[in-house]
Amino acid sequence: MLVLLPPSEGKAASGRGAPLRPESLSLPGLAASRETVLGELVELCAADEDKAREVLGLSEGLRGEVAKNAALRTAGARPAGEIYTGVLYDALDLATLDAAAKRRAAASLLVFSGLWGAVRVTDRIPSYRCSMGVRLPGLGALGGFWRAPMAEVLPEAAGSGLVLDLRSAAYATAWRPKGEVAGRTATVRVLHAPTRKVVSHFNKATKGRIVRSLLRAGAAPKNPAGLVEALRDLGYEVEATAPARAGAAWALDVLVDEVH
Numbered sequence: 001m002l003v004l005l006p007p008s009e010g011k012a013a014s015g016r017g018a019p020l021r022p023e024s025l026s027l028p029g030l031a032a033s034r035e036t037v038l039g040e041l042v043e044l045c046a047a048d049e050d051k052a053r054e055v056l057g058l059s060e061g062l063r064g065e066v067a068k069n070a071a072l073r074t075a076g077a078r079p080a081g082e083i084y085t086g087v088l089y090d091a092l093d094l095a096t097l098d099a100a101a102k103r104r105a106a107a108s109l110l111v112f113s114g115l116w117g118a119v120r121v122t123d124r125i126p127s128y129r130c131s132m133g134v135r136l137p138g139l140g141a142l143g144g145f146w147r148a149p150m151a152e153v154l155p156e157a158a159g160s161g162l163v164l165d166l167r168s169a170a171y172a173t174a175w176r177p178k179g180e181v182a183g184r185t186a187t188v189r190v191l192h193a194p195t196r197k198v199v200s201h202f203n204k205a206t207k208g209r210i211v212r213s214l215l216r217a218g219a220a221p222k223n224p225a226g227l228v229e230a231l232r233d234l235g236y237e238v239e240a241t242a243p244a245r246a247g248a249a250w251a252l253d254v255l256v257d258e259v260h
Contacts, residue, residue, distance in 0.1 A: 004167050186252050
């Protein structure tokens, strides 16, 4: 099972660990593209703080993020699972998983990133600010930039099993499963059961809990139908829609009674 996650907008501090070693990151087929984006981002932030803040869409109160980006090559690095914070990652709570569940997380979770393309939760990265919606001056929109290298690398990473796609729309632009990979991909919405309306904040929390539940249970569904069964066994109310055509993903709705 491969689980595709969005990053968090806010991130924990890098700390004082050893700096980034780009060659150590997973998915080495993305190395050249990572270096291109990293170089553009560092150069932008080191040269013109005001322009960088505009390009990155940062408020005055987040001006310090520009200096942080300018120092990415020398900043301390920590496992990505510790860098990413926010509602989904709070609910996932990787640090409190048992050893077996942590090993499953390391093998199955893939976090998409405007800067790195995609990383495993065990990859050591510095804290940064660069969303997939950013348009870097020399590269254009990062979602479009990452499309070709992701198309080369991600099908192999997906292997022959289930792909659980929990990304937000902005990060889904970087790679959309196609062909037979799409047929074993499941996307998830979280709906308020009484109204059938999509929920916002609780959407992220529920997705984090779903992943945590699967990891703790050691569930290893091979396909979307198996995922539906596994989630129901774990106590989730799930409605599934099989793809109407070949090359499309399954759509799963997880129903919740409370929105908080």
